[in-house]
Structures are given as C-alpha cells and as structure tokens.
Amino acid sequence: MSVLAVRGLSKSFGGVQAVRELDFDVAEGEVVAMIGPNGAGKTTCFNMIGGQLRPDAGSIVFRERQLAGLGAPAIWRLGVGRTFQLTQTFASMTVRENVQAALISHRGRTRSVFARAKTLFAAQADALLARVGLVDHAELACASLAYGDLKRLELAVALANAPRLLLLDEPTAGISANERQGLMVLIAEVVSERRISVLFTEHDMDVVFGHAARVLVLHRGRLVAEGDPDTVRADARVREIYLGSGVVGGRAED
Numbered sequence: 010m011s012v013l014a015v016r017g018l019s020k021s022f023g024g025v026q027a028v029r030e031l032d033f034d035v036a037e038g039e040v041v042a043m044i045g046p047n048g049a050g051k052t053t054c055f056n057m058i059g060g061q062l063r064p065d066a067g068s069i070v071f072r073e074r075q076l077a078g079l080g081a082p083a084i085w086r087l088g089v090g091r092t093f094q095l096t097q098t099f100a101s102m103t104v105r106e107n108v109q110a111a112l113i114s115h116r117g118r119t120r121s122v123f124a125r126a127k128t129l130f131a132a133q134a135d136a137l138l139a140r141v142g143l144v145d146h147a148e149l150a151c152a153s154l155a156y157g158d159l160k161r162l163e164l165a166v167a168l169a170n171a172p173r174l175l176l177l178d179e180p181t182a183g184i185s186a187n188e189r190q191g192l193m194v195l196i197a198e199v200v201s202e203r204r205i206s207v208l209f210t211e212h213d214m215d216v217v218f219g220h221a222a223r224v225l226v227l228h229r230g231r232l233v234a235e236g237d238p239d240t241v242r243a244d245a246r247v248r249e250i251y252l253g254s255g256v257v258g259g260r261a262e263d
C-alpha cells in the first residue's frame with residue numbers, strides 16, 4: 010500500500026516550469042531517492058509535499074489524505090517530517106530544548122508553555138537524542154555543535170512528530186565523506202526500525218545507490234526514469250542526462 014501517491018504535480022515560477030505533471034508513489038517503509046541535475050525540480054517537489062509551496066496543479070495523497078492546499082504545519086502534524094536547517098532562534102537553545110520544542114509543538118501546545126516547562130517531554134527528548142548518539146550533548150547550546158552533530162540533531166527533531174514519511178533534501182550536504190556514510194547508516198537504521206517511508210535527494214551517487222531501494226530521475230521537471238538502482242544506473246537516458254558529470258560512478262557535483 011502506498012503511503013504517498015503523487016499525480017499530475019506541477020509548479021511554475023514565472024516562465025520556468027520547475028515541476029511538470031509528476032506521477033510517483035512511495036510505499037510503506039520504502040526508501041526512495043529522487044535524483045536529477047541542478048535545477049531538475051527536486052526541492053520544488055519536496056516543498057510542495059511539505060506544504061512550503063502550493064502546487065499549481067495535481068494531487069498529493071498521503072495515507073488517504075489530500076495534502077495539496079494544506080499549509081506546512083498541518084502537513085507536519087499529519088506525520089510528514091523533514092529535516093530543516095536549524096534557525097538562528099534555535100541556535101541559542103540547548104540540544105535537548107530543541108527536541109523538546111518540537112515535541113511540544115507536535116502535541117499541540119504553544120511555545121509560551123515552554124518557558125515554565127523545562128522538564129516537559131525531557132525524557133522523550135533524551136530518548137530521541139540517545140537514538141541519534143547525542144544524549145551526552147543534551148545540555149550544550151546548539152550553536153556549539155559540530156556540523157555533523159547538527160545533522161544528527163536535525164534527525165532527532167524530525168522524529169519528534171512520529172513521522173510516517175520523512176522528506177530529506179540533501180541530508181548529507183556539507184559533511185565529509187566519512188561522516189556521510191555514518192549519517193546515512195543511522196538514518197537507514199532509524200527509519201527501518203520505525204517503518205518510516207523516506208523520500209530523499211542526494212548528489213552523492215554512492216549514497217543514492219547504497220541506500221535507495223528505488224530511484225526516481227527528474228530532468229527539467231519531468232520524471233524521465235524510475236526503477237531499482239541497477240536499472241537506473243544502466244538506463245541510457247540517465248547516462249545521457251548526466252554525461253560528463255560522472256554521476257553514475259561518483260559524486261555529481263564538486
């Protein structure tokens with residue numbers, strides 16, 4: 010049964026058709042990669058599913074609920090999680106407080122409660138931090154974390170709404186190749202034990218082919234190939250799109 014069913018999804022910015030009549034599904038517990046060259050429309054697609062952007066046309070059905078037209082907070086509360094860059098406001102909070110804030114907003118309480126509720130959801134926050142290997146850092150200010158640890162914290166925060174689908178837009182961007190594999194293994198373990206479906210984008214093809222059960226290839230907003238990693242790697246159209254960028258063997262960028 011599919012957790013996510015996308016049909017006819019389209020979005021233009023002025024004259025640029027960023028996403029064109031996109032159709033795809035994600036099954037329960039499935040880890041799917043969406044790849045494509047810069048500007049292919051991946052982030053635009055994620056933003057429409059997460060509610061940061063309103064689609065021009067199309068349908069996004071998540072566990073039998075229509076998401077198109079809903080705002081980001083409503084979609085998050087329904088169980089679509091995503092990692093996001095932690096903002097300046099949150100940098101001054103401790104690692105534990107960041108996870109507590111996410112837990113509080115998921116349970117429908119307002120942030121104003123937070124000031125007098127340092128202990129609210131502290132145990133649940135620490136359990137999530139333990140899972141991502143950060144419980145020893147719970148008292149530290151976020152701003153003092155190493156970048157790789159911040160990525161783990163983002164994952165703990167993304168788990169706070171008990172998501173059934175996680176959208177990960179370049180989860181390992183900006184971290185070293187060594188840390189990249191470790192983070193992907195952690196993500197793979199966490200989503201597998203919780204049977205969370207994942208849709209992720211990545212420019213590192215080792216990460217894509219090592220962790221995705223299925224790969225969707227976008228080019229100029231359209232889905233041009235889809236299949237298991239071996240099928241996609243061998244696809245003539247995919248090779249043509251990436252010709253010269255070395256994508257099928259290594260990292261597409263940098």
Ligand SMILES: Nc1ncnc2c1ncn2[C@@H]1O[C@H](COP(=O)(O)OP(=O)(O)OP(=O)(O)O)[C@@H](O)[C@H]1O
Nearest residue numbers: 022025026027045046047048049050051052053054
């Ligand atoms: N807010 C916006 N306003 C105008 N054009 C936009 C906007 N967001 C995206 N675009 C354009 O839409 C197209 C798709 O962009 P998008 O960011 O979705 O690509 P992407 O596949 O995520 O690329 P990358 O791999 O570089 O992250 C591009 O041509 C981009 O310039």
Ligand SMILES: [Mg+2]
Nearest residue numbers: 051052053178
């Ligand atoms: Mg992008």
